[in-house]
Amino acid sequence: MQPDRKTLCTRALDPQLISKAAVHHVTIDVLPFIEIKKIDSPEFIQQVDQLAQQRLQVIFTSNNAVESVAAFLPEKHNWKIHCLGGATKDAVVKHFGKEIIVTSAKSASLLAKKIIEQGDIKEVTFFCGDQRLDDLPETLGSSNITVHEVIAYSTLQTPHEVQEDYDGILFFSPTAVHSFFSINTIRTDVVLFSIGRTTSATIQSYCNNKVVTSEWPGQESLVDKVLAYEWDGHEV
Numbered sequence: 001m002q003p004d005r006k007t008l009c010t011r012a013l014d015p016q017l018i019s020k021a022a023v024h025h026v027t028i029d030v031l032p033f034i035e036i037k038k039i040d041s042p043e044f045i046q047q048v049d050q051l052a053q054q055r056l057q058v059i060f061t062s063n064n065a066v067e068s069v070a071a072f073l074p075e076k077h078n079w080k081i082h083c084l085g086g087a088t089k090d091a092v093v094k095h096f097g098k099e100i101i102v103t104s105a106k107s108a109s110l111l112a113k114k115i116i117e118q119g120d121i122k123e124v125t126f127f128c129g130d131q132r133l134d135d136l137p138e139t140l141g142s143s144n145i146t147v148h149e150v151i152a153y154s155t156l157q158t159p160h161e162v163q164e165d166y167d168g169i170l171f172f173s174p175t176a177v178h179s180f181f182s183i184n185t186i187r188t189d190v191v192l193f194s195i196g197r198t199t200s201a202t203i204q205s206y207c208n209n210k211v212v213t214s215e216w217p218g219q220e221s222l223v224d225k226v227l228a229y230e231w232d233g234h235e236v
Contacts (some may be wrong), residue, residue: 005231007168010176017223029164033179035156038068041178045072047150052077057124059083061108061136063091065127068152070095082115084108086218097140105197106216114138121145131155131175133198159183167231168193170222174202181206193225
């Protein structure tokens with residue numbers, strides 16, 4: 001029988017995924033290293049209401065942004081939405097319906113490419129966090145598409161000193177990586193699992209450990225990477 005592997009997830013995780021991992025002899029401890037604070041100021045609420053009255057091409061790359069906007073968006077609006085897949089797309093479908101989605105993609109760079117390929121989009125409204133990455137707005141800007149950014153949530157680092165020894169650690173964002181390594185070091189044989197190339201690159205700026213990257217967004221895709229990993233250093 002293979003030995004149980006102990007991993008740390010640096011953000012909140014669906015309990016069903018924790019149970020799924022346990023069946024495959026992987027224990028997942030959850031200790032969030034970031035805190036999401038949704039914007040709910042009167043200014044933001046008014047801005048959302050005003051934007052709802054306009055015909056817009058809207059971008060979401062985070063389910064946190066979707067949840068923040070949906071809390072104050074009137075039922076009647078004339079938006080077309082472009083979003084990441086996984087949890088972000090699920091949130092868009094939940095709050096706005098599937099028919100409103102024009103394009104979706106597994107990464108911000110691919111999403112930007114699909115928006116550009118539409119050919120007739122001259123400006124977009126990008127609901128994002130205060131720690132958003134540069135890839136999407138820079139790519140769109142280079143194709144003469146004006147990006148209007150609206151900050152819908154903020155991301156705060158919440159570092160913790162980790163005492164346990166883990167075989168693997170899961171990261172979902174560069175901010176969580178910065179938060180973790182601000183006060184922690186790890187053994188060289190700890191395997192690090194990440195969502196997206198930017199998060200992986202951030203990890204590699206702190207250590208030379210093995211990094212396994214999931215190109216698809218979402219919790220389940222990263223947990224599946226953990227479960228598919230052979231702990232002698234090779235993936236299935």
